[in-house]
Amino acid sequence: MSPTALPAFRGRWRREHWTMASLVGSVGVLVAMIVPGFSGGIAPRSEEPVTRAISLPLPSRIAPTIEVAALEPQAPVDSWRTVQIGKGQTMGAVFSDLGLSANTLHQLLQHEGARDALTHVRIGDEFAFDMPEPGELRALRFARGEDEHVELVLDTDGVHETVTKRALEHRTQVASGEITSSLYAAANRAGVSQNVVNTMANVFSYDIDFTQDLREGDHFTVVYDEVWREGERLRSGDIVAASFTNRGKRYTAVRFEHDGKTEYYTADGRPLKKSFLRMPVEYTRISSRFSSGRMHPILGKMRAHKGVDYAAATGTPIRAAGDGRVSFAGNQRGYGRTIILDHGNGNTTLYGHMSRLGRFRTGQRVSQGEVIGYVGMSGLATGPHLHYEFRVKGVHKDPTTVTLPPPEPLKGAMMAQFKAQSAPALAQLDALDGRRLASAEAAGAVQRQ
Ligand SMILES: [Zn+2]
The missing domain is CATH 2.70.70.10 (Glucose Permease (Domain IIA))
Structure with missing residues (x-):
């Protein structure tokens, strides 16, 4: 398998949600004009204004806001400056560009919650600086991890941190695909991210050798999590359940979380992880x-x-x-x-x-x-x-065909827990595969007529 050889995947959601994203963008610009220090990735203290603005009819609500802003002659001077990290840029360079001293940066770096965010910046990261006077930093805002907004206020007795949690939402998605050329092409058509395909290939790697076993007509269905934040898709999450039909044989996998572990099992409760890997190397x-x-x-x-x-x-x-x-x-x-x-x-x-x-x-x-x-x-x-x-x-x-006793299924209370946890996802998977089968048969019936 060589996922890197394939073109970078662009999620289907991008097209569907492009309109919404651009609405959020334009609302963001307006908010930036009236809320000091808020722009782009730096959200306001409460996500409410943005979320609410999306669902409202834009012309009637936005237009008056612009007028108010335009008619206000004594608008407070905006002391906030937002910086987006460019290629090869370090926080030291940003501070220097803004005319802030290395001492100020040093003071921030002493603060535990800032060190990582300030030393490991990436292209596109945004930081908002509150600078009431040239060379003076009063506060700094940035996003930390995927679910936190942080504001650091500097004063004579040190750095004070305020954290605002950003709500992450998990949504269940389903997708199915049929292999015509490659697994990645099929997944791409089905709108499944490369991350999900890789996880699926991993989950089934004990049973299917994806380098040589795949055939045209093989098909898969996958039920997976997506992580959303403030109306935008952030990333794909875990696979909840999946089925893969390889040369007519259907394999199933369902996630089971227990004792702090997440593992995949067959529908009848046997671990997919076996005593031996199907092959010990990613070969060509x-x-x-x-x-x-x-x-x-x-x-x-x-x-x-x-x-x-x-x-x-x-x-x-x-x-x-x-x-x-x-x-x-x-x-x-x-x-x-x-x-x-x-x-x-x-x-x-x-x-x-x-x-x-x-x-x-x-x-x-x-x-x-x-x-x-x-x-x-x-x-x-x-x-x-x-x-x-x-x-x-x-x-x-022969290592490619050697069969060893299958792993033991779960027992007793653990099996009961597994059945309760996996039933909804397995039902969803069976329904999708059933519908697929029905439509394939219907198509066959039409052809036969
Ligand atoms: Zn040899």
């Missing part, structure tokens, strides 16, 4: 499959290939397929730099031809997914790839 193609006899490309004679070769760029991280202990880390003839993991129950895995080993040494414990080394072509190899072997009680198995 399988360059050699498991076989009992093949012509060895370098030795030039018939030889069994007791593993699978995953071609990938040199340096691609290799992950431990399962929890285990390093039983070998070093050089092996032919295999080059190699790691062997012992996972217990007679299961071992071997990773060969690494360009370099990770931080794990013989005898150490590793957890599933931890990086144990990097793809290379040490030993006998014609190009960079991972040679991966899976042995069960000493017997080589």
Whole structure:
């Protein structure tokens, strides 16, 4: 899978909500004229004026406001200045541009709640400065995290912080798509963000190899959270439930939150996370499959290939397929730099031809997914790839097809909790998939007529 190769995703909401966003924008400009220190991302103390203004008929309410502003000759001098961080700009540079002393910045940096916001600025971040006199900073406003407005007031005895919480709202969204060219293209058409696709691919990664298993006609449905703030979509959140039909087989996943953990389960309450990863590396193609006899490309004679070769760029991280202990880390003839993991129950895995080993040494414990080394072509190899072997009680198995007992389902009270929590999302998923099936059948019936 190489999500980075795909064009950046633009959410469907942007089109639908563009009008609303521009209304908010124009209202914002007006408010900025009459409320000191408020502009753009710096919201007023209360979100009320903006939220209310969106739903009101604009001409009748906005026009008088402009007149009032225009007719007021003694408008107070605006001592607020809003700065938007530009490329490569630091807060030190901003202070210097505004004619504020380094001492003032230093004083602010002593304040715990300001340090991170002022030292880790990003392009587009906005800061509002209250400067009653040149060189004098009375207060500073900025957004902290995704749900806070902060005002820092400076006076002789230090910095005083006031925080206004911004309400975040979670909305449930559903989307479905069918694969015609790639998963990302299908998701893009369905208006699903790359973040959601990646999570979905991750959730199903134990069952589906998205690099080689996908077929035209595969389809998915996903129920997910979106986080909204003040009428604008902020980002996509977690996947609540998803189904993926791969070559006619339907897989389901549903989120289950318990004991402070969030994990995905099948509809019948078995964890999707299995003892072993489907593949230990993000590869570009399988360059050699498991076989009992093949012509060895370098030795030039018939030889069994007791593993699978995953071609990938040199340096691609290799992950431990399962929890285990390093039983070998070093050089092996032919295999080059190699790691062997012992996972217990007679299961071992071997990773060969690494360009370099990770931080794990013989005898150490590793957890599933931890990086144990990097793809290379040490030993006998014609190009960079991972040679991966899976042995069960000493017997080589094809890693792409080896089946191990499925994880145990939840039990007792935990299962009851799971069923109660997952029922609404699963019902939503089934309804959507059912509707999809019905419309596909209807389309088929029309074609048959
Ligand atoms: Zn190999």
